[in-house]
Amino acid sequence: MQSHGFLKSYIDVGIIEQLYSSCQKFIDKQENVNNYYSNIDKYIANITKLINPRITNKVKELLNKDEIILNACELHVQLSKGLPIPHHQDNFYHCSEYNKGLKILIPLQDFNRNNGALGFLNHNYDYPVLDHKASKINNFSSIISKKDISNLIYESTFYKYEVGDASYHFLNSIHYSEGNKTKTNTIFVVFRFQTKDARIDIDAQQKYINCVENHKRLIS
Secondary structure: OEOEEEEOOOOOHHHHHHHHHHHHHHHHOOOOOOOEEOOHHHOOHHHHHHOOHHHHHHHHHHHOOOOEEEEEEEEEEEOOOOOOEEEEEOHHHHOOOOOOEEEEEEEOOOEOOOEOOEEEEOOEOOOOOOOOEEEEEOOEEEEOOHHHHHOOOOOEEEOOEOOOOEEEEEOOOEEEEOOEOOOOOEEEEEEEEEEOOOOOOHHHHHHHHHHHHHHHHHHO
16 A cells, blocks of 8 residues: 555635634744644644544545544644755654554645645555654654665655645655745644554654654754
């Protein structure tokens, strides 16, 4: 199975428009706008309206389980003229089983390669987690080295989202962004789901913890 996929017209446009306004008000209140906010459902209570039955059923189908858990809700801001996002795999952070979790990405605006959309390498969902190194980027602790990426032979897919579209990617997906090259910030929301029986790899988790500590030293 491919590690990523596109979900055309999965979300009600009216709901997205309402939530875009709520998210923009939240961002406008920030003294310094970051490119990432975790647990955004604590600040925007109705953000989970984006998770409709069609999304839920798709997640269950992809994970091949009827019982799934929503683990996280994140707000991402691709800042105008912002830096690219280096190649990485989310499962270096989450340390779970490759087939027991995935993420749903829902843009709140039209979203494409030029304004910060993610590029997904076209590999299978069981592709192993590569070694990551500590990053000097705030809010982004761990990345795959440019040398390791240069040795890979996979092409990338950049989806062209219209409002109402979404995408998914499994936890071992290698992805990145070339940055937002436009004059306007773009906003997208990411929900992380996993099955109830997903387990944590303790050894992998320790590697991540060590990387985070190195990251903190680099940015201090």
